[in-house]
Amino acid sequence: MDLKNYLKDREEIVNKALDSLLPGEDEFPQRLHKAMRYSVFAGGKRIRPILAVASAEVFGKTAEDVINIACAIELIHTYSLIHDDLPAIDNDDLRRGMPTNHKVFGEAIALLAGDALLTMAFQIMSRQVGRAVPANYRWAEPTLQVIQEIASAAGSIGMVGGQVVDIESEGKEVAFPVLEYIHIHKTGELILASCRAGAIMANAGDKGLEAITKYGEAIGLAFQIADDILDVEGNKEEAGKNIGGDAKKGKATYPSVLGVDESRKRAKELVDIAIASLKGFDEKAEPLRAIARYIVERRK
């Protein structure tokens, strides 16, 4: 399969849906809606929503069937970046090659735009109905399960928890289990939840969901390790952000604890595990396999 075309196509579907779901820049209060749109359309790769879509496709559903949930996950990811960039946390000026939200709109609006995006994610998910839900399909229960899992993955024992431990570990010697906790919680959980959300909405069944769960766990961690390596070895133009920022902030990363070579080896092992977990599936799982490889090979 042609991954590049696949990613481009699904990214367009996600972008179009995000555009129609988000309030317009002319809707009151305009400055808030401008700030929300600024960060949502700041050039994200849409990895999480595409994973939700690709996971649903394994079980015969389409992007349209899970589009609200896919978009909601991207909104949660975006809100977390806006808040992380704030002076109170990472104090970053640059994100994906553009000034961060608070640099453009000020701290108050950036904070509130993040709050509004997080809130809107749950609003969108709760009206998750594919265009063509069969009358006998009880979509409400799986939707509630997905809301619960995504909220858990994003909350105090998920993404926010990982962020707290990350902050508390800055400038400290960090043991490997703490580093792994940060990575799994700060990044891995939401990626796992994205994969599971697609599978749950597509009625994957126990065995299918188990396979997708193994896949999601492996690539969730692999993704963050690859990010750490890019922060050491990438270049500013390709990555769209200042390189070496982790080291400057004294952040715990895989390369800083295990070295670059060992980190790369671990990421590749995780990709192998992810692909192996899909071995029972047919060619409809090809996008998931290709995304797993891409995650450690990407340059940004």
Place this chain on the structure above:
Amino acid sequence: MDLKNYLKDREEIVNKALDSLLPGEDEFPQRLHKAMRYSVFAGGKRIRPILAVASAEVFGKTAEDVINIACAIELIHTYSLIHDDLPAIDNDDLRRGMPTNHKVFGEAIALLAGDALLTMAFQIMSRQVGRAVPANYRWAEPTLQVIQEIASAAGSIGMVGGQVVDIESEGKEVAFPVLEYIHIHKTGELILASCRAGAIMANAGDKGLEAITKYGEAIGLAFQIADDILDVEGNKEEAGKNIGGDAKKGKATYPSVLGVDESRKRAKELVDIAIASLKGFDEKAEPLRAIARYIVERRK
């Protein structure tokens, strides 16, 4: 009826449920969970969850039947206070007679504790199941409707939108429609959503829901007008916060635009409207009637 006893009893039910729903202070990451609990248990009156409970009771349900949603609304209210108090927004040191969250835990943790509380609200709501849901009761659809309404009331065209307009209006001459927009959105919408949530979960039916909606709209606005008046006329000990803060910040308030007497008159009119909207209901609506009166008579 004895409102004082009623409020005390329902407050205890809500507090007990919040305590069992929130992660313990000893759960990792402890500092985050301490910060979340600090603000949730900082002496809130629990007006919103009690309104959800009282609205459900009108239609024969009990507090236990809607307790998750009631608690979720209180978490959303709490997160909004933590974020509003941050230096980037109101920069308040004192809330309900105690140091604000960021004064105790620092800005980063306060910001993230707010994020986690908002996220947790939706996690709790999505597993809203009364202890004794009949097998044939399709609770999932009304739960999704409630999630959607609460998210809408809390989001960019609800509470967060009201907060943005409030910030943008600071120090400016504000026209009455703008003031009303701020009050309805910043406070009114979530109070209305609380009432509607209780009624929806209790299967109120169209006519019942219409009455509760009129009630919720009226007391939502009355509540904020009463708050404005308290900020002018209250005393620090009773209110648990610095008095006159609105005027100092150049905030638009009802007393500053209409004067205290006219503001009090409006609040009382709204209470009359709220009580009139319940005229078809029996004594099970007595708590809602009493709460409406209490809202403008309270001293904090």
